[in-house]
Amino acid sequence: MTSVEEPARPGERIRDAARTRAEILDVATQEFARAGYDGARVDEIAARTRTTKRMIYYYFGGKEQLFTAVLERAYGVIRRAEQQLDVDHLDPVAAIRRLAELTFDHHEQHPDFIRLVSIENIHEAHHIAGSEKLGKIGSPALDVIRRILASGQESGLFTADVDAVDLHAMISSFCFFRVSNRHTFGALFGRDLLDPAQRAHYRTMLGDMVIAYLTAERAAD
Amino acid sequence: MTSVEEPARPGERIRDAARTRAEILDVATQEFARAGYDGARVDEIAARTRTTKRMIYYYFGGKEQLFTAVLERAYGVIRRAEQQLDVDHLDPVAAIRRLAELTFDHHEQHPDFIRLVSIENIHEAHHIAGSEKLGKIGSPALDVIRRILASGQESGLFTADVDAVDLHAMISSFCFFRVSNRHTFGALFGRDLLDPAQRAHYRTMLGDMVIAYLTAERAAD
DNA sequence: TCAGCAATGTACGAACCAGTACGTTAGCTA
DNA sequence: TAGCTAACGTACTGGTTCGTACATTGCTGA
Structure with missing residues (x-):
């Protein structure tokens, strides 16, 4: 910011x-x-x-438009971070892990952004729906995922016919939850998901999870 | 009159x-x-x-205490649902999948609960912290996960030395995000994560993800 | 250099909203 | 059946909060 x-x-x-x-x-x-x-x-x-x-x-x-402007700028920040992602030189497995780690890092470094998105969801994305800017910004991360998936599936490294949006949801859910639900999770289970000492552990766990899902054999959908 | x-x-x-x-x-x-x-x-x-x-x-x-009472009751509902879970007759893989599906179903069926938890996180779990009841309720799901993990790791089905709380976080994050971020995700990516036609797909995806993570081979932590 | 407008400050109002003072009634029990 | 109290209703208040009317000042171009 x-x-x-x-x-x-x-x-x-x-x-x-x-x-x-x-x-x-x-x-x-x-x-x-x-x-x-x-x-x-x-x-x-x-x-x-x-x-x-x-x-x-x-x-x-007014207050409403101010909040929309705040959201627009916050989404702009993550979009720009995603645009700087360069994984074309990596093999699909490493590339996906790198992408997941970027999401992990960005979410951790921008808790205010996470809170704003949570708040906007409480309001059923009303402000996003009413914003010209936010309506049509794509996600650079999604394009990257699509390319990596195509490459990985072509080479046979990835067994599953996984959809890019689904994979984005999977990665985001883990990274988002860790920040958004930090307080209730900590209060109920006595574990701080943002404990710096556990950071590397959860970062690895995310990558392992995604790679395991993409490379596991399973019955066709 | x-x-x-x-x-x-x-x-x-x-x-x-x-x-x-x-x-x-x-x-x-x-x-x-x-x-x-x-x-x-x-x-x-x-x-x-x-x-x-x-x-x-x-x-x-007052308003504050009323909100706390609302939270207490909402958490009581999910705790009771978890208590009714009976997976002792299933093998570890099936048991974990069943547990994940219960979480998936409960979150989907109680969007108000998800919203309340999101709201409580915005307030940094202040009400949970101030509640006698919520402070010390354990999670039946966590006990179940512990038992299943021990069994699966003992029998060699699960390769990883996975922690129960971590696995609970993984499952919850996917189920929670699907409901909590439905609106912003839908507005930005044009996909309704709660579309009934996609329900079975995401339910399977969750189970596949968890099982893949638990059974995948990887370097030691 | 000065007119005109963009940018800024002050003071205020009307609506809203959590919380309460005070009065009333249903239903139990001695 | 009298009397007591938990349960309930009405009407109000004091503070808060979004928004605005009106006044003012710095900057720029002609």
């Missing part, structure tokens, strides 16, 4: 539309992720920027 | 503490699941029961 940090010259009124807008987005991301859509306070967001509530309405129109 | 359209019985003031309490819990479950903790309205819950807001405070003390 890009952060805007410029020396604030106190007393002076500085005009910088881009900076003001970006700063509002930064703080709003934190506040929405912290408290959920209804729990978030517009006044609180305003108080934590160098500008006022008036500017939130000036730039975004 | 007599009203023609007024039903004979519901107009009367009936006293039934247990029924009133249960009705409040029912409606509160729906309302919290629908709108989240902060989005839920105590007035709305009251309006949809046959009693008044006063009774919510009379029986539960």
